[in-house]
Amino acid sequence: MHAASPGPGRRRPRLSVAVGKSGQVLANGERLTPSVAERLRTEMPLLAGMVAFYENNQLAGRGLDGAPEDGVMPLLPPSAPDPMPPLDxxxxxxxxxxxxxxxxxxxxxxxxxxxxxxxxxxxxxxxxxxxxxxxxxxxxxxxxxxxxxxxxxxxxxxxxxxxxxxxxxxxxDAPPEDRTLALAAGCTDPNCLTPH
Incomplete structure (x- = not known):
């Protein structure tokens, strides 16, 4: 998974990119379809080149290969969890x-x-x-x-x-199926309460 930002000192816009199990590129949690890519370029003109890069990579079947280093960093594993907040x-x-x-x-x-x-x-x-x-x-x-x-x-x-x-x-990415219990083991973060 990669996260891109326009450079130091700026927090937004941010582009998080991953590859799903099917090989589909996911940008900010959505499949990188042509319409999603176009919307992201409109919403984040500073990152339009990165969106185009990942879109082209997807078309070529290269996923995240060759991602430029400027403004792109691998996401670090989560740090130790914060104390459990009180439940609202x-x-x-x-x-x-x-x-x-x-x-x-x-x-x-x-x-x-x-x-x-x-x-x-x-x-x-x-x-x-x-x-x-x-x-x-x-x-x-x-x-x-x-x-x-x-x-x-x-x-x-x-x-x-x-x-x-x-x-x-x-x-x-997969055919629809009953996902009622799919989240039961989906969160390993201690700050996440499951099942409830």
């Missing part, structure tokens, strides 16, 4: 209620395999796999729009949203 019971109850709607709609058979990720202050991510192969977080499918909204509040869970997006992108 109200945010958890709201997310569980939204997930219960998915259960009633038949999209999720039950939230037994849920992944619960608490924020340092207020907020929580409550992720469940669906019967349709979708990944739902806080009661909604993890589309790019929903992921962006989740990143803004609470912001300290932004990297967890990106991890969930990458997981969803890998799931979409």
């Amino acid at each position: 019971e109200k945010a958890l109850a709201d997310a569980q209620a939204a997930t219960a709607v998915l259960v009633r709609q038949g999209k999720v058979s039950e939230p037994a395999g849920a992944m619960v990720i608490p924020a340092q202050r207020d907020g929580v991510l409550f992720a469940v796999g669906g019967r349709d192969g979708e990944l739902y977080v806080n009661g909604r499918a993890l589309t790019q729009q929903w992921a962006d909204a989740l990143r803004s509040e609470p912001p300290d869970l932004a990297s967890d949203v990106t991890r969930l997006q990458a997981m969803r992108a890998e799931w979409l």
Whole structure:
């Protein structure tokens, strides 16, 4: 996995790139399709060249091979976890209620395999796999729009949203299947509570 930024002293924009099990290049948790590449070039003009590089690599079947070193760095393994933050019971109850709607709609058979990720202050991510192969977080499918909204509040869970997006992108590489219990062993971070 690579992470690219426009240079020192700047935090945004950021481009995280990985290769899924199928060989598909994933950019910021999404499959690097032509429409996604075009959108990323529009949203991040400073990284347009990097997007084009990874798009061309994908077309040539080279994945991440030959990534330029300027502004690109391998992601380091996670450091020791922070102490477990207190769980925001109200945010958890709201997310569980939204997930219960998915259960009633038949999209999720039950939230037994849920992944619960608490924020340092207020907020929580409550992720469940669906019967349709979708990944739902806080009661909604993890589309790019929903992921962006989740990143803004609470912001300290932004990297967890990106991890969930990458997981969803890998799931979409395979035929849809019941993913209800797929998250039960999906989080090795001690700050992640699963199953719940």
